[in-house]
Amino acid sequence: MTIATQLEAALARADADMDQSLERLKALIRIKSISTDPAYAGECRRAAEWLAAGLREDGFEASVRDTPGHPVVVAHGRDALAPHVLFYGHYDVQPVDPLQLWNSDPFEAELREQPDGEVHIVARGSSDDKGQLMTFLEACRAWRAANGTLPVRVSILLEGEEESGGKNLPGFIGGAADELRADVALVCDTDMWDRSTPSITTMLRGLVGEEIEITCADKDLHSGMYGSAARNPNQVLAEIIASLRRPDGSVAVAGFYDEVEELPEAVAEQWRNLGFDEKAFLAGAGLTQAAGEKDRPLLQQIWSRPTCEINGMSGGYTGDGFKTVIPAKASAKISFRLVASQDPHKIREAFRAHVRERLPADCTVMFKEHGGSPAIAVPADGPYLRRALAALTDEWGKQAAITASGGSIPVAGDFKRLLGLDTLLIGFAHSDDRIHSPNEKYNLTSYHRGIRSWIRILAAFAGN
């Protein structure tokens, strides 16, 4: 049977099996694999085991491997010898708070038809990354069901610490390098360019996550008795946070932009030609104006410029009513998105120095590290990229775009550094998927045609 015949058979099989594909996704979503909260460690393991069992059922050699944190699933299908692709996804999800903003149970996927006819799969992880990773697994399943064996050699790596700045994956990849080394890596954790345009992402921002806790007095104080006399850590923290940004929207940490390069004009031109609708992007979040560096196109602000965001902040009494307390402590979770060759270690140290320099008398600060990874850039050509672009273009009937992403997918850097592998970032999510937010959704079209897209990519890689 020719590859073309096998492709058609696999696509037909995927279409026919959509109901079961959806049931399997719902089953995976039901497992509350919130990696950042230690209370859900058991659920993370359950997700890994569920995935490994499914992969074995589908003919892979699959196992759940322990790490100091959440386990990793490794699977190998030895159907063909070459080319060898390594697929990566993550089974862990973000916390679901604030729960009251969800319109349905975050862990029971609901299919909701929209006014425009699109159907949304609403649940935590429906898009990021359970829905996305399942597009690849279901593609393999359909291919094998239709044709017996896969047309390429497939290895699969599914981790459970992507949402919690997990530090264990690089070590694991390093340790399993011989087993994981392949010809190209595939990651399904990114967006399409728009509803109808598939894309391959070739630039990703890096990430530095930091938590700081500022302590002033040795106990909570009464603001009547101590107000004005005692240093208030809420005030200290607010002043430090305020000092992180200049009025022009740039980040004020010393040396922050040292390694940041201007976007090559060719790329800037390519991005301009994407016809990005800034107004519509902001309107999707209920906003009208970009908040970042002034006089930068918005696409540069989110794709190729670094930033600093306060992800969490807390101190003192935050319950109902009022309490006239001067707390002993206040804390914040702060992240930096990095670009180009900004060094996560150097940025972290520059931030810590920035905080220490601004600490008034009687205050101490504790820093806690929450992950760090450099930005990555993938060569925007090469045979795998070209074949994948063609396959995506075939499936969607529209020229696939080459784009960047403001998010961080540290594993792409790890694959390059530890395995010498380039990564193709191909995903079917949309910017309005509300990932990390209440009522996260994945379009049913993303799921269905995502599966079909991977089937076409497998065929394209197998062809001569």
Add this chain to the structure above:
Amino acid sequence: MTIATQLEAALARADADMDQSLERLKALIRIKSISTDPAYAGECRRAAEWLAAGLREDGFEASVRDTPGHPVVVAHGRDALAPHVLFYGHYDVQPVDPLQLWNSDPFEAELREQPDGEVHIVARGSSDDKGQLMTFLEACRAWRAANGTLPVRVSILLEGEEESGGKNLPGFIGGAADELRADVALVCDTDMWDRSTPSITTMLRGLVGEEIEITCADKDLHSGMYGSAARNPNQVLAEIIASLRRPDGSVAVAGFYDEVEELPEAVAEQWRNLGFDEKAFLAGAGLTQAAGEKDRPLLQQIWSRPTCEINGMSGGYTGDGFKTVIPAKASAKISFRLVASQDPHKIREAFRAHVRERLPADCTVMFKEHGGSPAIAVPADGPYLRRALAALTDEWGKQAAITASGGSIPVAGDFKRLLGLDTLLIGFAHSDDRIHSPNEKYNLTSYHRGIRSWIRILAAFAGN
């Protein structure tokens, strides 16, 4: 029987009944009357009913009166016709969080002997204000037990919203003005000057409580996708909070100091003579430097200068681990301590204008009022003040001091405005009582000699 004989009998009775007095305080402490948290509304009512029952048992006409919030206890003892004193206390307490910092159950008073021999009654409300209000109630009880009738006409007003910026008491006092009008008001909610020096407080700061909630995007966003593009309410809130204080420690709200007067030199001199130990005061909170207005004596900073404190602050993800979210909202609880003739309404409006002026595009702010009261000053002489000073001096064997307090006791202003009454603020708490904090305590000496002090004050008021 002469007043002197009755006084000795009452003092002896108070000494003999100390164990029962302590048991009654423990019973009151056991009732979890946290007024700011609606979940404890039933407990607040229970505290009111417990107090009314005790007062009736002690011969008062006592009743629990409903308000739109927590109930008020009113009691009258019609033993003598004159003079007529109105005693005020509050039965509600502050929340107990963070619970893990308590060394024992906050609602089960523990007696702990200290290395210096002093015994601490450790519990929420042991000092503020259950222990303090009980000194007066137990003084009346001892006097009546020893002598049959009280030497003065005593009315008692006990409220349950002092710790939650309750708005209902002024209305209640206005409505019950005919019933409550007396010759002088007594409040037991303040500190002694030091371990061995009793004091009467003649100046109190006022309070404005405000809660603000800033909303930017219409949902939580992923900081990878929106970082730098989307306005971050944590950052906005931090910048607004930072803008509230100038580097010299003063409050930067426009017009904030307009009504603030310099302390009369005579009072400043009197305060200097108190021999206040700034270092020791700060050391009591683990601090070494005052954080307020530069070049102001610390006693002025906390007694006669206004301030702004951030009592609570929260936004985004604050649980374990990390979440790269840009939240939709961030909020803070902010209070101002007022002095002299600063108008709470005007200060609140100036603050709101300050916030609105600094709100970037796409942000909205919601304000919520949490109480407001002007500062008050009581004439530092007059017959009741002189007699109370003498009685305190007799009990403690040391000249009683005339002091001020940085805290706010709005009821003193209400008594003046609505009943035309001056208030004597006499309390037996200490600055290290950890009120509003974990492990709040009241010295057993404060309780015992506080009871004895009130017995002497009743006698002093009754004498000719």
